[in-house]
Amino acid sequence: MTEVLVLNAGGGQVLHKVSLKHAIGMLYRQVARVHESVPGATFGPYPVPRSVELVRYLYTKWVWETSGRLPCTxxxxxxxxxxxxxxxxxxxxxxxxxxxxxxxxxxxxxxxxxxxxxxxxxxxxxxxxxxxxxxxxxxxxxxxxxxxxxxxxxxxxxx
Ligand SMILES: [Zn+2]
Known part of the structure; x- marks a missing residue:
């Protein structure tokens, strides 16, 4: 099973890995965008991602959930x-x-x-x-x- 890295917003931090199917679902729901794709490979309308990057809202939510604090941006x-x-x-x-x-x-x-x-x-x-x-x-x-x-x-x- 292909695994896709999930990176924090900004791409600087690896959060976890998900299945390709899960990653495509994240792209579909627009909670993440492709950070790096497999050259030439597609999955439906999407490039096959090697890694995806969370959109900012989820980054904020993630920090809040893990630390109980909201990052001041x-x-x-x-x-x-x-x-x-x-x-x-x-x-x-x-x-x-x-x-x-x-x-x-x-x-x-x-x-x-x-x-x-x-x-x-x-x-x-x-x-x-x-x-x-x-x-x-x-x-x-x-x-x-x-x-x-x-x-x-x-x-x-x-x-
Ligand atoms: Zn003013």
Missing amino acids: RQGVLRRDKYRCAYCGRRATTVDHVLPRSRGGKNTWSNCVAACFACNQKKADRTPAEARMRLDVTPQEPTLDDLWPQDSNDEQEGD
């Missing part, structure tokens, strides 16, 4: 804050470290907020108090539901 912070700037309320496209990283601020949920480009530029390497900018939210670790409320089906990739 740029995309996660934006989703948690609903793409609203924590300083002015306009559409946010960047993430601001409340205590700047240059000052020892950590890349954690409680130190990261969504911010629009203008506010992020204006605040620069200062605290909100120093920059005289009012932080409109109290950043904290979200739940999985906060990040992915639209996802109601419970895809399991463990065997």
Whole structure:
């Protein structure tokens, strides 16, 4: 039986192995994408994968399930804050470290907020108090539901 490696999002970490059939099912359900394929081989409409890579949602879910923590990512912070700037309320496209990283601020949920480009530029390497900018939210670790409320089906990739 051909086995296919399942890699974490980003492809840097091997999580486990699954059967070819299982891997094709993951591609079909779009919970994974082909990382490396067997040259010239196909399985229905899909290239035969040597390895597949989890999509980001499952990576997040996997870390949450194994550690009970959600990894703090740029995309996660934006989703948690609903793409609203924590300083002015306009559409946010960047993430601001409340205590700047240059000052020892950590890349954690409680130190990261969504911010629009203008506010992020204006605040620069200062605290909100120093920059005289009012932080409109109290950043904290979200739940999985906060990040992915639209996802109601419970895809399991463990065997
Ligand atoms: Zn702003």
